[in-house]
Amino acid sequence: MDSARRVWWLKFGVVEGMLVGLLLSAKLWMNGRPYPLTPVWDGLKPLAYPFDAVVFAGWVLVLGAVLLNTRPAKWIAVFLAMAAVLVCFDQSRLQPWFYQYSILLAALGVCLRKGDAAARNACLNTGRLVVASIYFWSGLQKANPGFREDVFPWLMEPVLRLLPTALHAGILQAAPAVPLLEAGIGVGLLFRRTRSAAVVFALAMHALILLAIGPLGHNRNSVVWSWNLAMGFFLLLLFWRQSDFTQRDLLWPKGQALQKAVFVLVTLLPSLSFFGLWDNYLSWALYAGNKTDASLYVSGAVKERMPQRVRKYAEEDEDGHYEISLFDWSFGEMNVPPYPEARIYRSVAKSLCRYAARADDVTLVVESKSTWFRKGVEQTYGCASLGAANHTQ
Numbered sequence: 001m002d003s004a005r006r007v008w009w010l011k012f013g014v015v016e017g018m019l020v021g022l023l024l025s026a027k028l029w030m031n032g033r034p035y036p037l038t039p040v041w042d043g044l045k046p047l048a049y050p051f052d053a054v055v056f057a058g059w060v061l062v063l064g065a066v067l068l069n070t071r072p073a074k075w076i077a078v079f080l081a082m083a084a085v086l087v088c089f090d091q092s093r094l095q096p097w098f099y100q101y102s103i104l105l106a107a108l109g110v111c112l113r114k115g116d117a118a119a120r121n122a123c124l125n126t127g128r129l130v131v132a133s134i135y136f137w138s139g140l141q142k143a144n145p146g147f148r149e150d151v152f153p154w155l156m157e158p159v160l161r162l163l164p165t166a167l168h169a170g171i172l173q174a175a176p177a178v179p180l181l182e183a184g185i186g187v188g189l190l191f192r193r194t195r196s197a198a199v200v201f202a203l204a205m206h207a208l209i210l211l212a213i214g215p216l217g218h219n220r221n222s223v224v225w226s227w228n229l230a231m232g233f234f235l236l237l238l239f240w241r242q243s244d245f246t247q248r249d250l251l252w253p254k255g256q257a258l259q260k261a262v263f264v265l266v267t268l269l270p271s272l273s274f275f276g277l278w279d280n281y282l283s284w285a286l287y288a289g290n291k292t293d294a295s296l297y298v299s300g301a302v303k304e305r306m307p308q309r310v311r312k313y314a315e316e317d318e319d320g321h322y323e324i325s326l327f328d329w330s331f332g333e334m335n336v337p338p339y340p341e342a343r344i345y346r347s348v349a350k351s352l353c354r355y356a357a358r359a360d361d362v363t364l365v366v367e368s369k370s371t372w373f374r375k376g377v378e379q380t381y382g383c384a385s386l387g388a389a390n391h392t393q
Helices: 003-024 051-068 073-089 096-114 117-141 145-160 165-172 177-188 192-213 222-238 247-251 257-275 300-305 326-334 342-355
Strands: 293-298 314-316 322-324 362-367 378-381
Touching (some): 003 051, 003 096, 051 073, 073 096, 096 117, 117 222, 117 257, 145 165, 145 177, 145 192, 177 192, 192 222, 300 322
Antiparallel strands (some): 293 322, 293 362, 314 322
8 A cells, every 4th residue: 555545544544533532522522511611711711502512513524524625734724723722612622532633633734735755654654653652651651550450450350251260360460561561562563573563462452442441341431442443443554564664764753843743742741741740641641540530529508509410420428428420420421531630620629619608518639640759649629729709608
């Protein structure tokens, strides 16, 4: 397959993956949902219904134009500009799959605008860099007790049900090897001698993930099902039996400004997450077991004032307060997990203070992720410390 055909298939895979992800998480891109928006600036006022739905529909149509147009650079620019605006209105929209597809679309826009063989090869190499970096950092992010003790056993539950009991303990004891294996896939994709083996291991890993979280397993996070399929497609398209590129072509090619910028974004900046200086989702921390987490509690009075669509996520604890599962609320409203950063949790908690009569009617407990130099710390917020001004004392 020549480079022009390969670039066409890359565009097809990215657009289809993005389209499926957007449709499966449609409410994430709407503004009238009970799960609050977290804009990059508090002064940003979202569009009201039905204008938000009109914008979303138009955005999807632009993506369709990208797919159908043979010279789609302008349509890609329009789509990415709209994407940037929508993310500014709600940071929760910056999901890992959306981040990856957007970067790949930007690379496609550049190469399809130029249209020559060198640009096409640069586009394919940018895609390879993104895919290899995801495996590398996603693996290293799993090197923590939370993955070994909680996430990996949970992921393996559907798999273990299919295997003899005698094998269960041995499989679970393999958890410490998973980070090295996944990071090794990312490195192996860079070298000709190990490329085919890395592709095979990666495809097997995606099959296991789909079994674990798909309809035959935990039946959760359907957006990620399509992402796993897309990653398998990218592996075969960009790496399988491909020997016409080197590590230098991917990591720091001469004269390729966009690819160098992508290298900074997807290969260098994720390292800052281990120091608490870069978001988990932008660092490919996927089912990693180490993230900033939060618990949200409200009084009975606040629960009664909340909309029914929110109230159903509140469960009474032994102290008579109600805990709202942020995980279930986010999935229930938008079909994506909550963006795992403290600023998002604070924004969500602050939105409930409008129903509070006292500052302590809403309590948010945030436990930050552990970094290389600091264990996760716990911090508690009430309406006053969240900066909510519309509760009555």
